[in-house]
Amino acid sequence: MTRPEFDLLIKNVRVVRPHGNVVHDADIAIADERIALVAPGIDVTRAKAVHDGRGHLAFPGVVDAHMHSGIYSPLAEDAVTESKAAAMGGVTSSLNYFRTGQYYLNKGGPYKKFFPEVLATARGRFHVDYGFHLAPMDRKHIEELPMLIEKHGVASFKIFMFYGSHGLHGASNTQRDFLMIGEDERYDVAHFEFIMRGLQAAREAMPAEKARQVSLSLHCETAEIMTAYTKIVEKDKSFKGPGMGLAAYSASRPQHSEGLAVFTAAYLANETALPNINLLHLSSRKAVQAAMTMSEVFPHIDFKREVTIGHLMLDITSPAAELAKVNPPIRPREDVEFLWEALLAGELDWVVSDHACCRHETKIPKPSSRYFGGNIWMAKSGFGGTEYLLPALVSEGTKRGMGYNHMARVTGWNPAQRYGLNKKGDIAPGFDADLALVNPAHTWTIRAAESPSTQGYTPFEGLELSARVESTFLRGHKIYEGGQVLGKPLGRYLHRPTA
Numbered sequence: 001m002t003r004p005e006f007d008l009l010i011k012n013v014r015v016v017r018p019h020g021n022v023v024h025d026a027d028i029a030i031a032d033e034r035i036a037l038v039a040p041g042i043d044v045t046r047a048k049a050v051h052d053g054r055g056h057l058a059f060p061g062v063v064d065a066h067m068h069s070g071i072y073s074p075l076a077e078d079a080v081t082e083s084k085a086a087a088m089g090g091v092t093s094s095l096n097y098f099r100t101g102q103y104y105l106n107k108g109g110p111y112k113k114f115f116p117e118v119l120a121t122a123r124g125r126f127h128v129d130y131g132f133h134l135a136p137m138d139r140k141h142i143e144e145l146p147m148l149i150e151k152h153g154v155a156s157f158k159i160f161m162f163y164g165s166h167g168l169h170g171a172s173n174t175q176r177d178f179l180m181i182g183e184d185e186r187y188d189v190a191h192f193e194f195i196m197r198g199l200q201a202a203r204e205a206m207p208a209e210k211a212r213q214v215s216l217s218l219h220c221e222t223a224e225i226m227t228a229y230t231k232i233v234e235k236d237k238s239f240k241g242p243g244m245g246l247a248a249y250s251a252s253r254p255q256h257s258e259g260l261a262v263f264t265a266a267y268l269a270n271e272t273a274l275p276n277i278n279l280l281h282l283s284s285r286k287a288v289q290a291a292m293t294m295s296e297v298f299p300h301i302d303f304k305r306e307v308t309i310g311h312l313m314l315d316i317t318s319p320a321a322e323l324a325k326v327n328p329p330i331r332p333r334e335d336v337e338f339l340w341e342a343l344l345a346g347e348l349d350w351v352v353s354d355h356a357c358c359r360h361e362t363k364i365p366k367p368s369s370r371y372f373g374g375n376i377w378m379a380k381s382g383f384g385g386t387e388y389l390l391p392a393l394v395s396e397g398t399k400r401g402m403g404y405n406h407m408a409r410v411t412g413w414n415p416a417q418r419y420g421l422n423k424k425g426d427i428a429p430g431f432d433a434d435l436a437l438v439n440p441a442h443t444w445t446i447r448a449a450e451s452p453s454t455q456g457y458t459p460f461e462g463l464e465l466s467a468r469v470e471s472t473f474l475r476g477h478k479i480y481e482g483g484q485v486l487g488k489p490l491g492r493y494l495h496r497p498t499a
Helices: 076-087 109-122 141-142 144-154 176-178 190-202 222-234 245-252 255-272 284-299 309-313 333-344 385-398 402-416
Strands: 007-014 023-031 034-039 050-052 057-060 061-069 091-098 129-136 154-161 215-219 276-279 302-308 350-352 435-441 470-476 475-482
Touching: 007 402, 007 435, 023 350, 034 176, 061 076, 061 109, 061 302, 061 350, 061 402, 076 091, 076 109, 076 470, 091 435, 091 470, 109 129, 109 144, 141 144, 141 190, 144 190, 144 333, 154 190, 190 215, 190 255, 215 255, 222 245, 222 255, 255 276, 255 284, 255 435, 284 302, 284 333, 302 309, 302 470, 309 333, 309 350, 309 385, 350 385, 350 402, 385 402, 385 435, 385 470
Parallel strands: 007 050, 007 057, 061 091, 091 129, 129 154, 154 215, 215 276, 276 302, 302 350
Antiparallel strands: 007 023, 023 034, 057 435, 435 470, 470 475
């Protein structure tokens, strides 16, 4: 008897690849955790096991390139529960922003000591493959960039442009304590320039093919403008009353604050000759227009532009109110519509969740603290949503004429290519067998109670979606099906760029 050549055969699916504009009826054969063959009518006797795809769409596993596991809860907890939420949403690769300072591990110091602790804590806990973006917070971290790239496979780094005189949740006068940096350190535009120079020097010392996938991401908001506008908005009586919290927060971090920060980031990238720049979670017309303008002014800089599913699905009238507080803010409906126009036009490169599990008791402190119901200023920033990323994009994108192949590009191929995941983001022989089987005709209503996340609420509560992830496969292993995460954590650390 001939030994089966495939470990798993997924029959009867419509394969969505990131290239072209056609969806193919086919079967997917998997061997040694990689895709071995994609073709119609593959004989079931060639496989050890068979999964009936029931005509569902087979998307490449989602690369959620913007998550924050371990920000409000210990990483050891978040790694488990929030990666379960990711698997529910068809995510198979989770890239998490991490830094020294308050939140996360609540430690300062060099990454030489800090990052091995992060890796040790994460090991064996993620249900999906995972990696980290790191933020250089002081001069020592800039010196460590070559080590982080070569030894630890960290191929992407981050600047929080608003941290200079603004806190995570609002105006702050204690930034040095918050960032846990020395008295002789400043987290300002000059530091941003030196990060760029240090990263470009590291890139120039490595082979061009590897350097191509080493990049810098920026959270583009301007601290001074936000601090000034927050004082104005807090006194503005037109923002008082129920339902005005999100409008007030958006006004306190105005859209031109994003645009100006984009201009600054772009000019510094040109000055330092750093070509790979990622502009994160653009939330407004002014931010996107600034990003497009900078692409014209500096055509030699490869700008990538990111949008979150939260900024595509929510606006300032959301009944979630303070539960939807995030940085940059949820915006008015006209900005949301512009983001969709930009996405459909191919001007935004990938869609992410910016998942930051912030439990209700953390998000909105009890009345015994200084928080009183409806006070947007006291609520914490950030919320989860990785489990809704793909189904929400398929649901809303289909209504707007977005093709499935385009969806696969912005949820898989594009972020995988930028961030050095060379075996992720496509359904083709040799690629990791990461798959999300989506039923595009399964209408359901989002309920936080159905998510494995420990957040306990979601700003998306009550939204009706017309598509649902039915099964998720990580390297050929079924990790989610029918509302349940299956088995023990199988996620592997992504040492980037991958082979």
